[in-house]
Amino acid sequence: MNKNFCKNQEVLSAYLDGMLPEERKSRVKGHVESCPECSQIIREMEAIRRLLAEYPEKDPGVGFETAVLNQVKERGLPVSFRNWSRRISYSLGGLALFLIILVLVQRPSIQPPLEKDKSLELSRMVTAEKENSTLPATKPEISDKSVVLPGEVYPDQKSVKLKTEKQEVKQPELASETAVKKETARGGIALKSTDGPAIHPAPQNIVIRNKKDWEGIWLTQNLTLPLPKVDFRKQMVIAVPSIQNGQEYQVIKTEEKENLTIVYYQVIPLNKDTAQTILPPYQIKIVNTQPIVEFQQVK
Amino acid sequence: MNTNAPDFEVTPGLNFENVVYQEGKKVYNLAYRLCGNSEEAKDIVQETFMKAYENFHRFQGKSQVFTYLYRITFNIWKNRIRYKNRHPIFSLQHNGPEEKAFDPPDPAPPPDKILETEEKSSLVKKCLESLDPAERLIIVMRDIEGKSYEEITRVLNCRLGTVKSRLARARGRLREILSPHLKILK
Numbered sequence: 451m452n453k454n455f456c457k458n459q460e461v462l463s464a465y466l467d468g469m470l471p472e473e474r475k476s477r478v479k480g481h482v483e484s485c486p487e488c489s490q491i492i493r494e495m496e497a498i499r500r501l502l503a504e505y506p507e508k509d510p511g512v513g514f515e516t517a518v519l520n521q522v523k524e525r526g527l528p529v530s531f532r533n534w535s536r537r538i539s540y541s542l543g544g545l546a547l548f549l550i551i552l553v554l555v556q557r558p559s560i561q562p563p564l565e566k567d568k569s570l571e572l573s574r575m576v577t578a579e580k581e582n583s584t585l586p587a588t589k590p591e592i593s594d595k596s597v598v599l600p601g602e603v604y605p606d607q608k609s610v611k612l613k614t615e616k617q618e619v620k621q622p623e624l625a626s627e628t629a630v631k632k633e634t635a636r637g638g639i640a641l642k643s644t645d646g647p648a649i650h651p652a653p654q655n656i657v658i659r660n661k662k663d664w665e666g667i668w669l670t671q672n673l674t675l676p677l678p679k680v681d682f683r684k685q686m687v688i689a690v691p692s693i694q695n696g697q698e699y700q701v702i703k704t705e706e707k708e709n710l711t712i713v714y715y716q717v718i719p720l721n722k723d724t725a726q727t728i729l730p731p732y733q734i735k736i737v738n739t740q741p742i743v744e745f746q747q748v749k
Numbered sequence: 750m751n752t753n754a755p756d757f758e759v760t761p762g763l764n765f766e767n768v769v770y771q772e773g774k775k776v777y778n779l780a781y782r783l784c785g786n787s788e789e790a791k792d793i794v795q796e797t798f799m800k801a802y803e804n805f806h807r808f809q810g811k812s813q814v815f816t817y818l819y820r821i822t823f824n825i826w827k828n829r830i831r832y833k834n835r836h837p838i839f840s841l842q843h844n845g846p847e848e849k850a851f852d853p854p855d856p857a858p859p860p861d862k863i864l865e866t867e868e869k870s871s872l873v874k875k876c877l878e879s880l881d882p883a884e885r886l887i888i889v890m891r892d893i894e895g896k897s898y899e900e901i902t903r904v905l906n907c908r909l910g911t912v913k914s915r916l917a918r919a920r921g922r923l924r925e926i927l928s929p930h931l932k933i934l935k
Contacts, residue, residue: 501872501873502873503892504866504869507774510773514791518769521795525799
């Protein structure tokens with residue numbers, strides 16, 4: 451038995467592909483024919499190669515190449531011109547960017563995107579006591595239907611558009627300990643209380659159905675992590691504030707039913723004496739898309 | 750196909766638009782076989798052609814176009830893996846349909862079981878996921894696409910001996926993983 455290449459996978463692999471020099475090839479061939487272990491290895495490699503060769507091609511779909519070309523054209527990338535003209539273009543671009551930043555810095559401070567961005571879908575708990583509620587700087591509109599602006603439209607996604615109706619901001623009232631006001635609409639948010647003592651003011655929960663809003667809320671999280679990918683054709687994002695109205699809110703679980711997702715959360719009163727945890731503004735959960743989302747507080 | 754698109758005329762006789770139509774599907778298949786995910790593969794292809802377009806004036810036709818594109822695709826995919834490893838995605842729960850943990854092949858199937866095409870594809874996909882990036886590319890190019898050793902060295906920009914040893918190592922690894930199935934495959 452030749453110890454140089456017996457059961458040597460590298461030699462046998464090269465032999466299988468005909469990549470050995472002629473002289474060595476004939477020696478290896480002679481050995482393989484007489485060595486049961488080496489011939490077993492060769493047979494197994496051949497079987498694996500056959501399996502791999504049968505791996506089918508995948509079709510990217512109709513119009514794929516056109517879509518790629520269109521993207522390249524949209525970017526308008528400069529191609530065959532000299533280095534110096536590219537340098538000038540980039541320098542001008544850099545200068546323009548610098549001027550824009552300079553202008554922005556000179557302007558008064560800009561409010562956080564979330565408060566001014568009315569494209570986000572907001573839920574509003576109307577039974578909150580006035581002193582405990584923390585309204586954003588711009589008063590949200592309360593209506594029987596939630597505000598949903600059309601997001602990015604995919605071919606198979608039905609865009610959801612609802613009209614907003616301006617109504618007066620009503621003062622919340624608690625008729626009884628179990629009083630509840632329900633807001634339900636297509637694409638909207640409903641709230642139901644559980645049996646129990648006092649109802650805590652509900653948090654301003656958010657349901658996100660498009661990439662733009664998702665990017666906006668991710669920015670508020672102040673995390674250095676990249677934006678998690680969400681396929682808004684099939685998924686949506688639930689965002690529950692971590693701390694609001696002097697309470698900490700914790701998402702327990704979500705439950706999917708037909709056309710409905712229920713988000714169960716509990717309230718943890720903040721105690722001055724306990725150590726404060728630094729939390730991102732929202733707890734995020736990516737779930738399968740449903741037209742209606744309910745938020746339920748549990749004990 | 751518009752062969753008179755001045756935007757894409759970069760080198761005499763070499764039209765970028767033609768390149769996309771001729772090589773797009775090949776590049777997509779390479780990307781898909783590397784990453785195992787069709788959506789990610791499309792992203793990678795898009796990025797590949799963007800980069801290829803940016804640097805097309807440097808491509809002087811000394812090597813085949815697909816070698817140039819394959820190299821870009823491989824580098825983009827490798828960078829994505831590196832980035833994902835350094836920055837794991839934060840989520841309470843992500844029900845992404847294509848994100849599955851590595852699921853090793855089933856142990857010793859019944860001896861008389863014949864593997865259907867889909868089962869074979871699934872098996873191949875799982876095996877590829879077990880290889881490191883360079884090994885995966887080599888196996889895809891050599892054993893799936895039938896490319897030559899020379900072409901592989903040009904894509905990886907390495908020596909012939911390196912390709913040989915990596916290929917052997919990859920095949921050895923596949924032999925270990927597929928040993929319960931090898932009787933059926935033979």
